[in-house]
Amino acid sequence: MAKELLKREQVAVEDTWAIEDIYATEEAFLADADKVEKMSEELEKFTESYLSESGIHLLEYYKKLEEIYIVIDKVLGYAERNADVDTSNTHYQALDGKVVTLYYKLQELTAPIDSYIVAMDDAKIAQFFKDVPELENYKVTIEDVRRLKPHTLSSEMEALLAATSDMGSAVDKVYGLLENADFENPTVKDEKGEMVKVSSGRFVPMLESKDVRVRRDTFKAYYARYEQYKNTFASLYEGKAKSNFFYAKARKYSSSMEAAVDANNVPKEVYYNLIEAVNENMDYLHQYMKLRKKLLGVDELHMYDVYTPMVEQEEGEITYAMAQEEIAEALKVLGDDYVSVLKQGFENRWIDKYENEGKRSGAYSAGNYSTHPFVLMNFQYNLDSEFTLAHEMGHALHSYYSSKNNNIFDSDYKIFVAEVASTCNEALLMDYLLKKTTDKRKKAYLINHFLEQFRTTLYRQTMFAEFELRTHEMVEKGEALTADVLKKVYYDLNKKYYGNDMVVDEEIAIEWARIPHFYYNFYVYQYATSFSASMAISKMILEEGKPAVDRYLKFLSGGCTKSPIDLLKDAGVDMTTKKPISDALKTFGELIQEMDQLV
Structure with missing residues (x-):
């Protein structure tokens, strides 16, 4: 059952x-x-x-x-x-x-x-x-x-x-209903031999299983349902890309990407800089895959092996209450007022905590100008969920401070800076947890998680950005985006990013079909740029203390009173250069070396 x-x-x-x-x-x-x-x-x-x-x-x-x-x-x-x-x-x-x-x-x-x-x-x-x-x-x-x-x-x-x-929004709605309401989730045997429905919320936790059979079965069963409807998903994606280009052309832009970034007052060079900087530092990701293969002790590293921890987690699950307590402690560096608002959110039901039947997958924070932000979670009692909670509450407090200090027009900060507060919270939580432990094994497990943040946020989201850019360029040239075309583009990008130590399983070619952010019109690159910016900001907060905190809180309160690039410059980061990205990737390389020495 x-x-x-x-x-x-x-x-x-x-x-x-x-x-x-x-x-x-x-x-x-x-x-x-x-x-x-x-x-x-x-x-x-x-x-x-x-x-x-x-x-x-x-x-x-x-x-x-x-x-x-x-x-x-x-x-x-x-x-x-x-x-x-x-x-x-x-x-x-x-x-x-x-x-x-x-x-x-x-x-x-x-x-x-x-x-x-x-x-x-x-x-x-x-x-x-x-x-x-x-x-x-x-x-x-x-x-x-x-x-x-x-x-x-x-x-x-x-x-x-x-x-x-x-x-024009019909495609987005159809995708959402197909993904969240109409799809029948596959069932897979877990480690205990019990049949478990693999929902969107359970997919990654099941890929974290120590049992390679569970990981492989989950991976194959989950992507099989997308493969079954590959032509429908391809038609939806092509429809969205064509819609984006229609609006871009109507407004006299040369490309969909240029139109999307200009709407947020961001120069298109920032998009290109990100892809170039990541491609220039691809060797770090290849080193990480080699280390993962070594620490897992496998002859072949598969795509279903990238989420399972390279070192075992200590016994015991992370409860929601534990996660709240540790997040509040970690964010004390941001001052009493910040922590007070954070606790208001925890105590006054800003958050919808757990997965239920029919609930939207993933997590998000939605600001509400007249009341308070609302956070959707699908908490899964693990470290990933703890970091997701910290992430979404970063969004929530950004919305809170922005709404509190601006009229409704100026409170609506640009999407480009939307992921900075969330990933800064994650970086501060990681620093707190690493400093809290002297146990080598636990420290290695935390670094494993941090390395995964770099892989999934900086590298993976940039890979998504490349996919989005390439496929839109194809539409702009009049080329058709069939399921097979999309699968090939996506598969080839995975080969490039993950390198020779990874067996790039054929099922991964359909993964683009399960990424809802591809319907947000060039949104994903901002996860990577924001992560790079937040790594720089969190470092300044930890090293400088109050002056950096004051700059950061001013940034959170700034809404859209300046361009996003200028708001970040005020916080101490210049995203018109490759430096924040290259610096973040250098930290990734240092963490790989530290991990190799710990285990």
Whole structure:
């Protein structure tokens, strides 16, 4: 009999997030959803001539938009959080669909207004700021809209593009439902001979098994289901890539990647620098694979062997309470206020802790401007889950400080810096755990985990970034992305990254189909750049103390009041160069040597 997951209604309240902090009742949510629709209609008065008349009218627009954003942020949060904890619940999926439609309708209404603001000449805008000092509250937002002037179309074309947004997101939604709701999870015998369903949340923990038979069976069974639907997944991926290129071309960009990074005010050279720096330091990953093969004592190292620890973990599982306690201790270096907010999150149900049937896979943090952030977890009682909790609470506190110190426009920090706070938390937790132990075996196990962070975050995410770049370039040349084409590109990248000491099993060629981040439009590279930045920042915090902490907290509170590159420069890191990436990879090489000496 397979081990079954709890149904959502069986989960203890204390293990769920406090969705009632957003709305106490569904009726209150529905009332606000209706309110958003009515308020959005009020934006129709802001014609080009009306906005151009005076700074007072421009101020009126941004005040009204701010009011709408605050409410739609709440209704989106409520609908999405409910939908994600049970993707098979059609009622909540319908509510989510209703709110998403409202959001796209709002985009449709604001798109032409943005084009009016872009079309105003610099002298008029400057005079508006002079005439109406209160407009300064929205200066960052106005300047960011006008920054994209070369890529902003006529008001009619902007309205048309905005009207396609809901349709354009259909591919993402289909992928999510296929992956999280419709797929039947395979069953595999565990170490005890019991049949276990291999869900998304259990996949990697089962690949950590000491039993090579469990690892191999899990790997083959899990990827077999993707192989069965390879043409469907290829069609979805191609649809997303074509959609990205359509919007890029419409906005006069030369490529999908350029459009994606420019939306976050990041130069495209940062993307290329990352791939180049990692490729220049590929020998470190090859050394790591050679060490892994040696320490596992295997004649052949397979793709299903990359997650199992190279040294055994000490007996006993890591409970959720233990993880919370150690994370709080590790982050004391960030000061009393930071730890106080962290504990608020732990104690006041910001977190949905455990996996249940139909729950979205993985983990995330979602900010909510009017209440507090919400963190989705699928805690698995191991070191990976402890680090995931630290990671997501890094996101949560970034959102908390950003919302606390800025209006709703300026609180929405760019995606490029979104992974810095999360991975900085992980680096500080690792430093704490390593300093806490004198036991060589435990230290080796922790270093093993740290090495895996480098492999999965810096190397693996860069490999994903290469895959995304190559496949989009193929679409841009008019080439078809069939399942076989995608599998070959992905397989060849694995061969390059993992080197000669790894048997690159044929099943890995379909792995791209299980990566939801490929539907986020050039998101993955930011894990690698953020990890590099956070390695530099955490080192400064540990070496300099308060001055570095003060710079870091200022960064967390900065929202999007500066470009992401400038915010990171203020924190002490220049991501326009290869240096942070090369320095991080040098640390990876040093850890490999230390590991080799410990065991």
